[in-house]
Amino acid sequence: MIVFIIKRFLAAIPTLLILITVSFFLMRLAPGNPFSSDHSIPAEVLANINAKYHLDEPILTQYFYYLGGLLQGDLGPSFRYKDFSINELMAQSFPVSAEIGIWSFLVALLIGVGCGVIAALKQNSGIDHAVMAFANLGMVLPNFVLAPLCILLFSIYLNWLPSGGWNDGAWPYLIMPVIAMSTSYIAQIARITRGSMIETMHANFIRTARAKGLPMSHIIFRHALRPALLPVVSYLGPVFVAIVTGSVIVDVYFSTGGIGQHFINGALNRDYSMVMGVTILIGTLTILFNAIVDILYAVIDPKIRY
Amino acid sequence: MVIRNSILTGALLSLTLATTTHLHAATVPAGVKLAEKQEIIRGGGSEPATLDPQKIEGTPGSLRARDLFEGLYNLNGDGDLIPGVAKSYTANDDNTIYTFNLRDNAKWSNGDKVTAHDFVYGFQRAVDPATASPYAWFIEIPSITNASDIIAGKKPASSLGVKALDDYTFEVTLERPVPYFVKMTAHQTMFPAPKKVIEKFGSDWIKPGNIVSNGAYKMDEWVVNEKMVFTRNTHYWNDAETIINKVTILPIESPAVELTRFQAGEMDVSYELPNDRFKQLKRDIPDEVIITPYLGTYYYQFNTTKAPYDDVRVRKALSYAIDRDVITKFVTGVGEIPAYSFTPEIVNGFNPATPDYATWTQAERIKKAQQLMTEAGYGKNNPLKFNLLYNTNENHKKIAIAIAAMWKKNLGVEVKLENQEWKTYLENKKAQNFEVARAGWIGDYNEASTMLDLLTSSHGNNDGKYSNPKYDALLNKAKTMQDPSANYNQAEAIAIQQDMAVAPIYQYVNKRLVKSYVGGYQPNPEDNIYTRDMYIIAH
Numbered sequence: 001m002i003v004f005i006i007k008r009f010l011a012a013i014p015t016l017l018i019l020i021t022v023s024f025f026l027m028r029l030a031p032g033n034p035f036s037s038d039h040s041i042p043a044e045v046l047a048n049i050n051a052k053y054h055l056d057e058p059i060l061t062q063y064f065y066y067l068g069g070l071l072q073g074d075l076g077p078s079f080r081y082k083d084f085s086i087n088e089l090m091a092q093s094f095p096v097s098a099e100i101g102i103w104s105f106l107v108a109l110l111i112g113v114g115c116g117v118i119a120a121l122k123q124n125s126g127i128d129h130a131v132m133a134f135a136n137l138g139m140v141l142p143n144f145v146l147a148p149l150c151i152l153l154f155s156i157y158l159n160w161l162p163s164g165g166w167n168d169g170a171w172p173y174l175i176m177p178v179i180a181m182s183t184s185y186i187a188q189i190a191r192i193t194r195g196s197m198i199e200t201m202h203a204n205f206i207r208t209a210r211a212k213g214l215p216m217s218h219i220i221f222r223h224a225l226r227p228a229l230l231p232v233v234s235y236l237g238p239v240f241v242a243i244v245t246g247s248v249i250v251d252v253y254f255s256t257g258g259i260g261q262h263f264i265n266g267a268l269n270r271d272y273s274m275v276m277g278v279t280i281l282i283g284t285l286t287i288l289f290n291a292i293v294d295i296l297y298a299v300i301d302p303k304i305r306y
Numbered sequence: 307m308v309i310r311n312s313i314l315t316g317a318l319l320s321l322t323l324a325t326t327t328h329l330h331a332a333t334v335p336a337g338v339k340l341a342e343k344q345e346i347i348r349g350g351g352s353e354p355a356t357l358d359p360q361k362i363e364g365t366p367g368s369l370r371a372r373d374l375f376e377g378l379y380n381l382n383g384d385g386d387l388i389p390g391v392a393k394s395y396t397a398n399d400d401n402t403i404y405t406f407n408l409r410d411n412a413k414w415s416n417g418d419k420v421t422a423h424d425f426v427y428g429f430q431r432a433v434d435p436a437t438a439s440p441y442a443w444f445i446e447i448p449s450i451t452n453a454s455d456i457i458a459g460k461k462p463a464s465s466l467g468v469k470a471l472d473d474y475t476f477e478v479t480l481e482r483p484v485p486y487f488v489k490m491t492a493h494q495t496m497f498p499a500p501k502k503v504i505e506k507f508g509s510d511w512i513k514p515g516n517i518v519s520n521g522a523y524k525m526d527e528w529v530v531n532e533k534m535v536f537t538r539n540t541h542y543w544n545d546a547e548t549i550i551n552k553v554t555i556l557p558i559e560s561p562a563v564e565l566t567r568f569q570a571g572e573m574d575v576s577y578e579l580p581n582d583r584f585k586q587l588k589r590d591i592p593d594e595v596i597i598t599p600y601l602g603t604y605y606y607q608f609n610t611t612k613a614p615y616d617d618v619r620v621r622k623a624l625s626y627a628i629d630r631d632v633i634t635k636f637v638t639g640v641g642e643i644p645a646y647s648f649t650p651e652i653v654n655g656f657n658p659a660t661p662d663y664a665t666w667t668q669a670e671r672i673k674k675a676q677q678l679m680t681e682a683g684y685g686k687n688n689p690l691k692f693n694l695l696y697n698t699n700e701n702h703k704k705i706a707i708a709i710a711a712m713w714k715k716n717l718g719v720e721v722k723l724e725n726q727e728w729k730t731y732l733e734n735k736k737a738q739n740f741e742v743a744r745a746g747w748i749g750d751y752n753e754a755s756t757m758l759d760l761l762t763s764s765h766g767n768n769d770g771k772y773s774n775p776k777y778d779a780l781l782n783k784a785k786t787m788q789d790p791s792a793n794y795n796q797a798e799a800i801a802i803q804q805d806m807a808v809a810p811i812y813q814y815v816n817k818r819l820v821k822s823y824v825g826g827y828q829p830n831p832e833d834n835i836y837t838r839d840m841y842i843i844a845h
Contacts, residue, residue: 030729030730031729031730031733031734032729032730032732032733033729035440036729036732036733036736037363037364037440037732038732038747038767039363039440039750039767040736040765040766040767041440041443041766042442042443042446042457042766044435044457044458044459045438045439045440045442045443045457048435048436048438048442048457048459049438049440051435051438052438080355081353081355081356081530082355082356082358082361082509083356083357083358083509083510083512083513084530089530092529092530093530093531148562148566151566151570152566155566155570155572156566156569156570159570159571162570162572163566163567163570163572164556164558164563164566164567164572165532165533165556165572166529166532251531252559252560252563253563255531255532255533255556255557255558255563256531256532257529257530257531257532258531261531262531268727268728268729269729270729
């Protein structure tokens with residue numbers, strides 16, 4: 001197992017390097033540059049700015065310059081927010097997205113698995129249909145519809161919750177972003193859990209357990225849930241990464257100051273180092289959580305050993 | 307009008323002392339009861355790239371800088387000069403040396419005095435290549451001595467034509483007389499800079515905890531993409547007349563999101579309002595919808611380097627066939643004014659003469675357009691076809707669809723709409739990689755040259771590459787004229803009536819939601835809104 005983990009992490013290095021290289025050069029291919037604006041800047045002024053950010057050097061030099069900084073943990077200066085480095089901006093925005101993300105993930109997981117299990121056990125009953133109807137609704141209701149709906153209901157009509165802001169993650173500011181972020185995942189997880197649970201409940205070993213007269217709760221929690229959760233676990237790895245690296249919709253509607261908005265604005269403003277920074281973060285987390293999922297697999301499924 | 311002319315002329319007539327008793331401060335009318343809690347939440351547009359006055363570009367940055375910092379002069383709602391750190395100024399005989407007398411009670415938020423040395427440092431760092439300010443050109447425009455050479459790296463920043471004669475006397479030398487120079491000092495590029503603090507913290511000086519400011523407010527908090535919080539700078543020289551204690555500025559780009567904040571009671575003054583909700587808002591909360599003229603023009607640009615857009619007949623035909631009343635009434639519909647000239651009517655000290663085609667009926671314009679198109683060799687059997695370029699945006703799209711339909715219906719022109727993401731659009735326009743493109747321009751200062759210069763052949767934003775030596779000469783001469791109106795009118799007549807360099811469509815408006823309990827909100831053409839003028843009425 002330890003050898004497996006070490007191997008996985010060593011393999012991550014070239015993957016990340018390829019990701020960085022491809023993103024670096026792709027980003028530079030986009031038309032325009034960080035400093036093009038509708039107010040034309042005189043050539044001398046532009047030259048001074050380019051020199052300050054090393055943009056006047058050959059692209060390969062810029063690349064190695066960037067890699068050099070990266071090795072020292074420096075993600076470079078932001079081209080958009082001129083008073084900030086990417087490290088500072090990430091330190092400010094990632095915890096926000098991570099907090100919303102972790103809460104959304106927990107909510108999605110608990111409610112999703114709970115709903116899925118109940119629907120599976122009461123297959124084709126009214127409860128099953130109700131849960132699945134909710135799941136389908138959650139899937140067709142994108143968060144850019146859900147977010148303004150929540151604001152309309154909870155902030156404007158009921159006046160219960162603040163319509164936006166973060167205030168260091170005080171809970172009234174957290175509720176709507178978590179609803180907007182988790183709903184579609186609840187739906188997905190419920191559907192996957194339901195399908196997998198139904199399949200498991202029809203498996204021979206469950207039939208045997210039932211024939212032996214084991215209590216239902218014992219059968220569900222001791223025998224059925226573990227194998228039924230396998231497909232959910234493999235779904236959760238990438239979901240966790242997507243959920244903690246923020247959503248531009250949530251950031252824009254609720255002005256949370258999370259990382260999702262930085263990513264989109266970074267691309268639109270040609271803030272090369274911001275796009276690179278977020279890409280590296282997402283890349284690293286993806287590799288990390290895929291590895292964690294593989295390890296979890298081994299824990300849950302005795303057939304798998306590394 | 308009389309007052310603004312007197313001040314402008316004063317600057318030109320040499321050795322005239324410009325003073326006024328009017329100051330920027332909140333003036334509460336008698337009988338108005340103030341709220342106990344004097345706090346305001348303002349929409350701030352997008353998050354500014356920086357708050358460093360010498361580096362700010364874009365209106366969201368200026369909006370915040372006006373609360374934090376103050377320059378020599380400010381501008382009021384009519385575009386008139388209001389003393390800031392300077393109490394008065396004098397100019398020499400040929401208007402090339404300006405001497406500003408600074409008040410001795412102006413202070414930074416750390417209690418240090420604001421002196422002429424802070425202005426010298428501020429002006430110098432704006433042009434210093436080491437600062438790499440995108441607005442360095444703003445010091446070049448009034449031709450401050452050596453500004454161009456310093457930007458080009460040929461001379462040191464210390465050679466700039468600015469001097470502190472003593473702590474409270476600041477002198478600026480220009481290479482040639484520029485009548486509107488004093489007005490430009492209201493712009494943040496010419497604000498003072500706290501040398502000690504900047505040298506201590508480097509580019510981090512602007513962050514909370516480090517920053518010192520000389521305006522009515524100081525910064526307490528800055529969470530990128532969430533908020534900025536300012537509180538009273540008790541050292542501000544006119545703090546006694548400031549009423550609002552705390553300003554929160556929310557960086558919200560989407561007018562729809564701003565509206566939800568406003569409706570939820572979490573915003574008092576918005577940055578914008580969503581066009582598609584305008585009618586409903588005007589019906590439901592008419593007193594809180596504030597629409598005022600804005601110093602800018604929305605227009606279509608022709609690429610005059612490409613045939614047939616080098617043919618004035620084609621340009622005129624396309625421009626005449628646009629029904630501006632339909633666009634402003636039914637497409638934009640927020641009170642925009644149809645534009646037939648390039649300079650908006652609201653500009654200070656100049657009323658553009660009405661071009662002939664503005665006086666025709668739309669039917670007459672269309673008839674003339676059809677005739678011109680036929681003369682240029684286009685007709686039913688040989689329709690003109692082109693791509694209309696605009697940056698991706700719902701409003702630009704609606705306008706493009708409407709105008710393309712007008713062209714199709716009246717001239718048989720076949721237009722393909724082409725939308726591009728902002729930076730790509732800018733790049734293609736700069737490279738003359740377009741035929742006809744949407745464009746817009748908001749003035750940097752309230753004087754007609756801020757618009758008209760755009761069509762001179764050497765201007766960096768003249769993407770259509772319109773060029774007429776007569777036009778260039780008129781504007782060049784206007785720069786040193788006491789009253790340049792005549793030249794501006796001739797320039798307008800050449801660029802629009804005669805050459806139709808661009809097709810003006812409408813004059814911009816500022817559209818904003820302001821709670822009825824906010825007093826002292828003073829809209830103006832340049833959108834210079836100061837929180838220190840405002841107050842919250844008991845509600």
